[in-house]
Amino acid sequence: MSKTQSVFDTQYLIALRLGRQDAENLLYATFHSKLKRVLRTRLHSSDAAEDACQETLLRVFTYFRSGKTLRSAASLPRFIESVGRNVALERVRTEARHPPLPETLPETADPAGTPEDSLLVQERRRLIHGALCTVSDADRRLLRGLLLEEKRRDAVCAEFRVNRDYLRLLVFRARARCRQVLSSAGLTLRS
Numbered sequence: 794m795s796k797t798q799s800v801f802d803t804q805y806l807i808a809l810r811l812g813r814q815d816a817e818n819l820l821y822a823t824f825h826s827k828l829k830r831v832l833r834t835r836l837h838s839s840d841a842a843e844d845a846c847q848e849t850l851l852r853v854f855t856y857f858r859s860g861k862t863l864r865s866a867a868s869l870p871r872f873i874e875s876v877g878r879n880v881a882l883e884r885v886r887t888e889a890r891h892p893p894l895p896e897t898l899p900e901t902a903d904p905a906g907t908p909e910d911s912l913l914v915q916e917r918r919r920l921i922h923g924a925l926c927t928v929s930d931a932d933r934r935l936l937r938g939l940l941l942e943e944k945r946r947d948a949v950c951a952e953f954r955v956n957r958d959y960l961r962l963l964v965f966r967a968r969a970r971c972r973q974v975l976s977s978a979g980l981t982l983r984s
Contacts, residue, residue, distance in 0.1 A: 801866045809857035817854055824870070825850065828877050835881040845884055849877040924974040932967035939964065 800819070808816035828849060833842040853873055863872055906914075925933050935953065938944045950960050 801869050803866055806857070806862050806866050806869070809854070810860060810862055812854075812858045820853070820873075821850055824873050828873065831874065832877055832881050835878075836884060841884065845877065845880045849873065849880045852876050852880065920975060921971075924971050927974050928967065928970050932970055935963055935967050936971065 800823075805816060805819075809820065825846060829842050829846045832845045832849070833839060836842045836845055850873075853876055856876075863869060925936065928936075931953075935949065938949050938952065939946070946957060946960060950957055953960065953963065955963065
């Protein structure tokens with residue numbers, strides 16, 4: 794360690810600040826393997842430790858290239874270690890916040906569905922439209938207002954001049970009549 798400390802002096806910090814390649818190569822060769830071992834204990838994989846080590850050294854080089862320096866060249870090893878610790882903590886926090894997806898994820902279904910699904914939906918719409926055409930005008934207005942136009946129940950009560958309890962009965966009867974028409978066509982209406 795005494796040999797390492799004698800190499801890293803004030804002139805060396807100036808060389809790092811100037812971005813000299815030989816100074817950066819020496820820093821990399823001296824600290825890379827030890828830094829990777831330290832980061833490996835904090836991170837879960839060797840690849841993650843290598844990535845964090847590269848990021849740490851890049852941050853150290855960027856620090857010096859920006860014109861900053863340290864008060865003492867003897868504090869360089871501790872400085873690199875603290876930057877490495879911060880990089881590792883950032884990575885652990887990111888992994889905890891956004892865990893990696895497992896490699897064996899099931900494929901997600903296409904939200905558009907298959908062409909057969911599209912045809913079925915179109916056919917159901919046609920049959921429901923036909924069923925609405927066969928029921929009385931009052932039933933059609935009632936079901937269209939509540940189910941298709943999603944009007945508030947109070948507004949429908951006012952339109953039909955009934956209270957909410959009687960509206961429930963009207964909706965029940967209208968749906969029952971629609972169910973009969975649809976069941977004759979081979980479809981069922983959800984309750």
